[in-house]
Amino acid sequence: MKVIAPDKDGIKRVDGRLKVTGAIRYAAEYNFPGLVYGVLVNSTVAKGTMTAINGKAAEKAPGVLAVISHLNVPEVSGYKDGKAQPGSPFYNNQVFFNGQPVVLVIANTLERAKYGASLIKITYKVEPHQTNLDSNLQNAVKTGDDYMRGIANAYQSAPVKIEVEYRTPIHVHNAMEPFAVTSVWDGDKVTLYTKSQYIKGMQQDVMKLFNLPEANVQVYSKVIGGAFGSGSPLWPYAKAALIGSKVISKPLKVVIDREQMFTMVGYRSPAVQKIGMGASADGKLIGITHDAIGETATYQRFTEGITNTTCFLYDCPNVNTTYKLANLDLSVPTYTRGPGETTGVFALESAVDELAYALNMDPLGFRLKNYAETDLEQNLPFSSKYLRECYKQGAAQFGWNKRNQKPRSVVQNGWLVGYGLSTGAYWAGRAPSTAKARLSPDGILLIQSATSDMGPGTATVMTKIASEIINIPVENIKIELGSSALPPAAGEYGSMTTSSVGSSVYDVCTELKRKFNELGGNNDDNPNYVKILQDHKLPYLEVTRQSHPDANSGKYSSHAYNVNFVEAHVHPATGMVKIVRVVSVIDGGKILNPITARSQIIGGVVWGISMALMEGGVIDHRYGKYVNSNLGEYHVATNADVPQIEVIFIDKKDPVTNPMGSKGIGEVGIVGVAAAMANAVFNATGIRVRDLPITPDKLVQV
Numbered sequence: 001m002k003v004i005a006p007d008k009d010g011i012k013r014v015d016g017r018l019k020v021t022g023a024i025r026y027a028a029e030y031n032f033p034g035l036v037y038g039v040l041v042n043s044t045v046a047k048g049t050m051t052a053i054n055g056k057a058a059e060k061a062p063g064v065l066a067v068i069s070h071l072n073v074p075e076v077s078g079y080k081d082g083k084a085q086p087g088s089p090f091y092n093n094q095v096f097f098n099g100q101p102v103v104l105v106i107a108n109t110l111e112r113a114k115y116g117a118s119l120i121k122i123t124y125k126v127e128p129h130q131t132n133l134d135s136n137l138q139n140a141v142k143t144g145d146d147y148m149r150g151i152a153n154a155y156q157s158a159p160v161k162i163e164v165e166y167r168t169p170i171h172v173h174n175a176m177e178p179f180a181v182t183s184v185w186d187g188d189k190v191t192l193y194t195k196s197q198y199i200k201g202m203q204q205d206v207m208k209l210f211n212l213p214e215a216n217v218q219v220y221s222k223v224i225g226g227a228f229g230s231g232s233p234l235w236p237y238a239k240a241a242l243i244g245s246k247v248i249s250k251p252l253k254v255v256i257d258r259e260q261m262f263t264m265v266g267y268r269s270p271a272v273q274k275i276g277m278g279a280s281a282d283g284k285l286i287g288i289t290h291d292a293i294g295e296t297a298t299y300q301r302f303t304e305g306i307t308n309t310t311c312f313l314y315d316c317p318n319v320n321t322t323y324k325l326a327n328l329d330l331s332v333p334t335y336t337r338g339p340g341e342t343t344g345v346f347a348l349e350s351a352v353d354e355l356a357y358a359l360n361m362d363p364l365g366f367r368l369k370n371y372a373e374t375d376l377e378q379n380l381p382f383s384s385k386y387l388r389e390c391y392k393q394g395a396a397q398f399g400w401n402k403r404n405q406k407p408r409s410v411v412q413n414g415w416l417v418g419y420g421l422s423t424g425a426y427w428a429g430r431a432p433s434t435a436k437a438r439l440s441p442d443g444i445l446l447i448q449s450a451t452s453d454m455g456p457g458t459a460t461v462m463t464k465i466a467s468e469i470i471n472i473p474v475e476n477i478k479i480e481l482g483s484s485a486l487p488p489a490a491g492e493y494g495s496m497t498t499s500s501v502g503s504s505v506y507d508v509c510t511e512l513k514r515k516f517n518e519l520g521g522n523n524d525d526n527p528n529y530v531k532i533l534q535d536h537k538l539p540y541l542e543v544t545r546q547s548h549p550d551a552n553s554g555k556y557s558s559h560a561y562n563v564n565f566v567e568a569h570v571h572p573a574t575g576m577v578k579i580v581r582v583v584s585v586i587d588g589g590k591i592l593n594p595i596t597a598r599s600q601i602i603g604g605v606v607w608g609i610s611m612a613l614m615e616g617g618v619i620d621h622r623y624g625k626y627v628n629s630n631l632g633e634y635h636v637a638t639n640a641d642v643p644q645i646e647v648i649f650i651d652k653k654d655p656v657t658n659p660m661g662s663k664g665i666g667e668v669g670i671v672g673v674a675a676a677m678a679n680a681v682f683n684a685t686g687i688r689v690r691d692l693p694i695t696p697d698k699l700v701q702v
Contacts, residue, residue, distance in 0.1 A: 046624025158278025177225020266334025418684025495664025604669020
């Protein structure tokens with residue numbers, strides 16, 4: 001993989017050495033005296049009830065300390081009065097999906113716990129199940145997220161129109177680090193070591209589960225080996241670990257395996273999307289209709305913004321969307337990087353490409369002709385929008401003018417060559433967050449906040465923000481994250497961590513500098529912090545600040561944008577696809593640390609390659625069970641699949657989103673990428689693949 005060299009004004013990851021040397025512990029790496037191990041037993045049916053659980057053999061197995069199920073679990077405060085969420089572990093004998101955790105076996109070694117789990121025998125009363133979205137489209141129900149502007153289905157009267165259907169499969173998070181919990185009880189106090197994108201939220205969930213005060217619950221999530229949206233809730237496996245460790249009064253570690261990660265921590269819902277789109281003969285959009293159907297669980301409802309982007313991305317007077325869900329006997333989906341938008345924009349931007357071809361227009365020119373200057377959905381101005389610059393710079397760098405409009409017309413060394421592009425957008429938001437800053441006479445600035453870092457470089461960008469305000473070297477700044485005992489912070493999701501926590505760091509450092517200047521009797525941009533502390537005989541100076549979104553932010557529509565230009569080569573005989581080149585141009589406001597920001601975008605593009613060409617969960621609907629629940633058969637992009645990726649940042653401040661002028665980029669990096677690749681494949685082959693992934697069998701012409 002070739003990556004363009006980083007900008008000079010970025011700083012390297014401040015925790016990089018700690019991670020590669022093992023100095024930071026991940027959730028499964030904590031050890032305590034008397035530590036024991038838990039292994040979860042999963043249901044083997046998709047729907048029904050457990051009529052009997054035979055755990056006698058397991059209980060007698062060497063080293064086994066406990067076998068916990070709904071039959072013998074002690075009272076759990078949060079389960080009283082039927083208030084527990086259906087599907088909670090050990091709540092009752094109901095089974096909602098194949099792979100549901102139903103029994104926890106605890107032993108003094110991991111191997112003994114695994115062996116004990118293998119001895120559990122469960123008898124079921126099986127009920128008919130439904131796990132196939134295609135077979136249940138007619139049973140889907142509205143979510144209430146419908147939208148209409150102008151005339152419904154106005155595209156039907158347009159001189160040039162298309163009506164197409166797009167399909168995307170299940171996408172499973174498959175983070176490199178398996179999910180793990182180490183739970184330690186001390187009387188009625190509990191400490192949880194886990195991977196969490198929202199530490200304070202998880203603390204609150206544990207408090208509710210056991211009816212405990214905040215002071216009695218401590219959650220640590222120092223580092224996360226990938227989560228992508230799956231690390232926010234207190235999942236059933238974690239509840240089981242908490243209950244189990246409380247029962248045996250010993251520190252307990254539970255690590256779910258790769259197969260369990262397919263069913264226990266959420267996934268991206270598959271979707272069937274129908275788009276009708278029409279334009280005048282000169283290419284001006286007249287109407288867009290976007291109907292989407294996804295899935296959710298029977299025991300819990302999950303929705304996402306599949307049709308969100310369609311409502312505002314283009315200047316179109318008539319837009320109507322619907323979003324429905326089919327309730328299936330599967331585990332509940334959850335947020336997955338670019339939730340909803342990633343799925344929906346694949347369909348939207350593929351349809352835009354199809355209509356451009358129907359009009360015989362350059363797809364870039366078609367997008368520019370329908371460029372939205374304001375948000376027509378909310379009837380608001382954009383806080384900033386440099387999408388035109390994205391198109392212009394990306395096209396120039398990529399060489400879009402060399403593209404041949406006619407599909408299957410360019411051959412290079414025996415490979416068909418195609419160019420494709422797409423537009424992506426993602427909400428740029430902010431939530432309240434708090435940070436504490438303390439500067440000591442040794443010149444060390446300590447900043448604390450209860451946020452987490454699942455890999456994008458949160459500690460690094462916070463260090464850079466603080467350094468630029470306080471004007472001290474980055475090596476003199478220590479960032480403490482990952483603990484619920486620290487000042488409360490927003491969750492690390494929705495591309496809002498930098499905007500939210502970064503704003504609190506910005507504000508607290510600004511206030512700290514002001515206080516130093518007040519003590520020093522000056523207004524110096526670079527006060528002598530150490531001397532001021534010594535002069536006033538202070539052991540340190542400390543400030544805590546909570547930062548809120550600007551009061552005027554609701555008057556604007558704020559989004560980050562991307563444009564992806566892709567060159568794809570397709571072998572005409574085998575249907576093999578190679579993504580040869582990608583130029584990704586980002587309007588992400590002010591880019592605070594280009595090194596880590598570029599890595600974020602590269603990660604999004606790599607995931608987009610997986611989505612476009614290979615990724616998809618496969619279920620045997622006879623049993624409601626995954627048949628490719630491993631990384632050998634659930635294919636993701638590897639180094640050999642990744643081409644040259646060039647990232648260009650427009651790098652212009654947004655005046656509204658936050659005091660730094662940045663916009664979140666964690667999500668937008670993947671939004672639309674798969675469409676650009678599908679569009680490039682069509683330009684290369686003349687074959688339009690509307691159901692992902694684009695596998696060779698779909699491109700080989702008989």
